[in-house]
Amino acid sequence: MAEGKTAADGAEAAFRRELIESGLVLDAGVEGLYGRSLVYEQITSGVSALVTRTGVPDGAVSVHFPPVIPRWLLEKTDYLKSFPDLTGSVHTFRGDDRLHARLLALVDAGEDWVEVLEPAGVVLRPAACHPVYPLCTDGPLPAEGRRFEVHGWCFRHEPSGDPARMLAFRMHEFVYVGDPAGADAHRDVWIERGTAMYGGLGLDVELVVANDPFFGRVGKVLAANQRDEALKLEFVFPITSTEKPTAIGSVNRHQDHFGKTFGIRSSDGEVAHSACFAVGVDRTALALLHHHGLDPGTWPAGVRAQLWP
Amino acid sequence: MAEGKTAADGAEAAFRRELIESGLVLDAGVEGLYGRSLVYEQITSGVSALVTRTGVPDGAVSVHFPPVIPRWLLEKTDYLKSFPDLTGSVHTFRGDDRLHARLLALVDAGEDWVEVLEPAGVVLRPAACHPVYPLCTDGPLPAEGRRFEVHGWCFRHEPSGDPARMLAFRMHEFVYVGDPAGADAHRDVWIERGTAMYGGLGLDVELVVANDPFFGRVGKVLAANQRDEALKLEFVFPITSTEKPTAIGSVNRHQDHFGKTFGIRSSDGEVAHSACFAVGVDRTALALLHHHGLDPGTWPAGVRAQLWP
Numbered sequence: 001m002a003e004g005k006t007a008a009d010g011a012e013a014a015f016r017r018e019l020i021e022s023g024l025v026l027d028a029g030v031e032g033l034y035g036r037s038l039v040y041e042q043i044t045s046g047v048s049a050l051v052t053r054t055g056v057p058d059g060a061v062s063v064h065f066p067p068v069i070p071r072w073l074l075e076k077t078d079y080l081k082s083f084p085d086l087t088g089s090v091h092t093f094r095g096d097d098r099l100h101a102r103l104l105a106l107v108d109a110g111e112d113w114v115e116v117l118e119p120a121g122v123v124l125r126p127a128a129c130h131p132v133y134p135l136c137t138d139g140p141l142p143a144e145g146r147r148f149e150v151h152g153w154c155f156r157h158e159p160s161g162d163p164a165r166m167l168a169f170r171m172h173e174f175v176y177v178g179d180p181a182g183a184d185a186h187r188d189v190w191i192e193r194g195t196a197m198y199g200g201l202g203l204d205v206e207l208v209v210a211n212d213p214f215f216g217r218v219g220k221v222l223a224a225n226q227r228d229e230a231l232k233l234e235f236v237f238p239i240t241s242t243e244k245p246t247a248i249g250s251v252n253r254h255q256d257h258f259g260k261t262f263g264i265r266s267s268d269g270e271v272a273h274s275a276c277f278a279v280g281v282d283r284t285a286l287a288l289l290h291h292h293g294l295d296p297g298t299w300p301a302g303v304r305a306q307l308w309p
Numbered sequence: 310m311a312e313g314k315t316a317a318d319g320a321e322a323a324f325r326r327e328l329i330e331s332g333l334v335l336d337a338g339v340e341g342l343y344g345r346s347l348v349y350e351q352i353t354s355g356v357s358a359l360v361t362r363t364g365v366p367d368g369a370v371s372v373h374f375p376p377v378i379p380r381w382l383l384e385k386t387d388y389l390k391s392f393p394d395l396t397g398s399v400h401t402f403r404g405d406d407r408l409h410a411r412l413l414a415l416v417d418a419g420e421d422w423v424e425v426l427e428p429a430g431v432v433l434r435p436a437a438c439h440p441v442y443p444l445c446t447d448g449p450l451p452a453e454g455r456r457f458e459v460h461g462w463c464f465r466h467e468p469s470g471d472p473a474r475m476l477a478f479r480m481h482e483f484v485y486v487g488d489p490a491g492a493d494a495h496r497d498v499w500i501e502r503g504t505a506m507y508g509g510l511g512l513d514v515e516l517v518v519a520n521d522p523f524f525g526r527v528g529k530v531l532a533a534n535q536r537d538e539a540l541k542l543e544f545v546f547p548i549t550s551t552e553k554p555t556a557i558g559s560v561n562r563h564q565d566h567f568g569k570t571f572g573i574r575s576s577d578g579e580v581a582h583s584a585c586f587a588v589g590v591d592r593t594a595l596a597l598l599h600h601h602g603l604d605p606g607t608w609p610a611g612v613r614a615q616l617w618p
Contacts, residue, residue, distance in 0.1 A: 026372065028440060030379040030430045035440060038371040062347040063335065066477030067376040067462050068397075068433070070339040080416055084402035084409055088377075089426055090433060091400055092466040093393035097525045100393055107389055114428045117398055119421060120466055121339045122476060124377070124399060131337060131344060153376050153462060157401040157429055167431060168375030216406045 011240040012162040015290060019163055022294045031159040032167035043285040043296060044170060046307030048151060051172045051279050054197045058174055060147035065131040067153035067168075068122040073134065077261055079126060082214050082222065086156040088124030091117040124155035128171040129276050133258045136177050136272065143267040145178020151281070163286060164239050164246045170281040176274060177258070179266040183275040187233075187251050190277035194235055194249055200306045202299075203237050203248070203287055210234040210247065231255065237287045248283040252276050317550040321471040324549050324599060328472055331603045340468040341476035352594040352605060353479060355616030357460060360481045360588050363506045367483055369456035374440040376462035376477075377431040382443065386570055388435060391523050391531065395465040397433030400426040433464035437480040438585050445486050445573045445581070452576040454487020460590070472595060473548050473555045479590040485583060486567070488575040492584040496542075496560050499586035503544055503558055509615045511608075512546050512557070512596055519543040519556065540564065546596045557592040561585050 019025045026035030036044070052062075068090060074080065080087065091114060093103060099116055106113035125131070132148045151172035158165055176186035191207060198205040210232045211223035226232055231254070234247035252275060258264065259272035266272045292299040296307075328334045335344030345353070361371075377399060383389065389396065400423060402412060408425050415422035434440070441457045460481035467474055485495035500516060507514040519541045520532035535541055540563070543556035561584060567573065568581035575581045597616075601608040605616075 026444070028374060028379065029382060029443060033375060033377065033379065033431065035444075036373040038373075041371070041373050062350070064345040064347075064350050065337060066342060066475075068342065068464065068477050070337065070342065073338060075416055080422070081413055084404075084412055087401050087426075088429060088431075089400045089423055090464075090466075091398045091423065092396050095393075097527075100525055103393055104390055107384055112428060113389070114398055114400065117396075119423045120397060121468065122342065122397075134338060135335065135344075155377065155399075157399075159430065166375075168377050216409055218406075 007241075009161065012160075012164075015240050015286075016161060016163040018294065019286075019289070024289065024294060025163070030167075031161065032165065034163070034166060039296060040285060043288060043307065044281050047279065047281050047284045047288075048170070048172050050197065050201075050306055051151075051174075051281075052149065054193050055149055055174045055277075058147045058149070060149040060174055062149040063132060063135075065125065065128075065150065065152055067125055067155065069125045069131055071119065071121050071123050073130060074123045074126075077130065078257070082212065082219065083126065083156075084215055086126060086158060086213075088126075088155045088157055090120040090122050090124065092120045094118050125153070126156055127154055128152055128173045128278065129175045132175055133177070133262045133264065133274070136264045137262055140265045140267050140269060141178055141272060145176055145182045145266070145272075148175040148177075149173070150175060162240055164283050166282055169283070171278055172281050173276050173278045175276040177264060177272050178274075179268065179270065180273045183253055183255075183273040186275040186277070187253055190251050191233065194251065194277060194279075198235055198237070198249065198284075200302070201284070201288060202303045203284075203291060205235040205237050205248065206245065207233050208236055210250070237291070239283070239287055239290045246283055246287065247280065248287050249277070249279045252278065317553060318470065320549040321469075321473075325470060325472040327603065328595075328598070333598065333603060334472070339476075340470065341474065343472070343475060348605060349594060352597060352616065353590050356588070356590050356593045356597075357479070357481050359506065359510075359615055360460075360483075360590075361458065363502050364458055364483045364586075367456045367458070369458040369483055371458040372441060372444075374434065374437075374459065374461055376434055376464065378434045378440055380428065380430050380432050382439060383432045383435075386439065387566070391521065391528065392435065392465075393524055395435060395467060395522075397435075397464045397466055399429040399431050399433065401429045403427050434462070435465055436463055437461055437482045437587065438484045441484055442486070442567045442571045442573065442583070446571055449574045449576050449578060450487055450581060454485055454491045454575070454581075457484040457486075458482070459484060471549055473592050475591055478592070480587055481590050482585050482587045484585040486573060486581050487583075488577065488579065489582045492562055492564075492582040495584040495586070496562055499560050500542065503560065503586060503588075507544055507546070507558065507593075509611070510593070510597060511612045512593075512600060514544040514546050514557065515554065516542050517545055519559070546600075548592070548596055548599045555592055555596065556589065557596050558586070558588045561587065
């Protein structure tokens with residue numbers, strides 16, 4: 001083991017190598033970015049379909065959004081305050097032939113060519129649920145609140161040798177927007193459903209109080225508050241470390257954060273509260289591969305029945 | 310009709326409004342960006358599954374890649390030369406607390422906050438097939454070449470009121486990498502299969518010689534060459550204009566473009582040629598909705614059987 005490397009680093013590198021050598025995932029040419037094989041995709045499809053079935057009692061509206069969201073949407077939330085270092089801002093070229101010549105000269109010289117770019121109207125989506133809140137601003141919510149199922153590609157700029165920390169990954173969420181009691185109930189029911197769902201996959205998850213990776217000095221305070229109020233609970237399972245198991249899902253209460261940000265009112269006219277259950281689809285696939293082995297054909301029949309009924 | 314607007318603009322706006330009012334797609338808050346309903350997603354899933362079934366005789370390796378690709382990969386191809394204006398370069402924040410304060414001050418002031426960002430190691434993926442070429446560089450290809458099925462989210466920065474010109478959309482491709490004769494054969498067989506596949510969906514497509522939207526003065530020459538050699542054939546179908554029907558799929562011969570760029574050699578040691586069949590999954594869904602009506606429940610039984618066998 002190289003100096004300065006921890007046991008976790010070693011386990012991460014070993015699991016990454018196993019995944020790539022088995023052909024399940026492909027090194028896509030930059031740290032944290034992976035291609036997926038058909039077998040891997042059959043696992044993520046199975047996980048996603050299972051999440052959908054588990055959420056049927058929610059009667060949620062299913063919506064799907066692209067990997068990019070409007071720039072104004074990111075600016076409107078606290079994302080740039082809380083997680084600037086994870087942001088993926090999209091820039092494009094709007095110049096003429098002359099500026100284009102300059103762009104190509106920079107590329108040819110192996111220099112940064114981004115100085116000739118301008119920000120586009122979009123940024124990469126950091127979490128699946130962000131685009132649903134603007135859908136709730138057309139007057140007070142119904143008494144039962146609104147429920148959404150939303151899944152798709154998310155991006156967080158945290159290059160890592162840990163295959164469970166990807167730059168681009170899929171998240172599958174069930175979101176509730178309504179009143180505080182409804183948000184608490186959403187959390188409670190999804191703690192139960194989530195635990196049962198992972199259990200059915202043979203993943204004996206632990207539910208732990210957690211915090212988001214808030215940035216900088218102020219972030220330390222935000223993280224402490226989040227933990228104090230137990231706003232984030234993670235379903236963790238050991239993938240590359242038993243000491244620091246990986247969050248493969250979470251239940252989050254946002255209090256009135258999105259309600260205030262987007263001006264959403266519950267049926268009684270108060271600022272709406274929201275909560276979500278979120279599954280890391282790729283991380284759940286990796287947990288399954290790590291725990292049951294790299295050949296899904298050999299997984300326990302009960303697990304296979306959950307994924308591919 | 311407002312002055313300066315063409316009939317096509319009117320038809321685009323009308324179809325866009327219909328799609329949004331029906332709830333099939335959602336205005337995601339910036340021009341060219343849309344959310345998708347469950348019904349819409351059932352159509353795109355059906356289209357994608359049909360493309361997969363149509364390509365079974367290829368015996369292709371199925372690979373799936375995220376919506377972002379390495380920056381070096383874009384730099385290595387001619388993309389920045391040919392389509393700089395469509396590029397989506399990803400930038401992130403790597404500063405400290407002090408620079409973070411500056412970032413937040415810019416956001417609060419409603420000013421551009423991108424000056425404090427730095428380029429990330431990735432860019433948005435402009436076409437589904439780009440990540441497969443680096444997979445072919447491990448020595449000469451087998452005599453039969455290599456075949457890939459690849460699909461996923463692509464990004465092109467071309468904001469438009471035409472719902473068939475989305476910022477973010479899905480493309481499903483079958484790619485061949487091998488020798489010139491194999492590339493021609495790939496084109497020929499996919500012209501047949503593609504025409505039959507669209508025919509089975511009730512879409513009487515026309516196959517036309519086309520060109521990519523190359524940028525600037527030099528681009529005009531590149532486009533003319535591409536047309537002269539008939540390297541790009543598009544399956545077009547009228548969605549918002551009968552005069553300018555929309556390309557909902559294409560067959561492309563790349564000659565030795567990717568072979569040279571990535572140093573790929575065919576079995577005889579020559580620079581490899583490549584070709585691809587590409588389906589615009591979202592555009593095909595829109596063509597179906599436009600042609601058969603906004604309620605897939607009422608579509609012809611034969612079309613439904615192709616999509617949801």
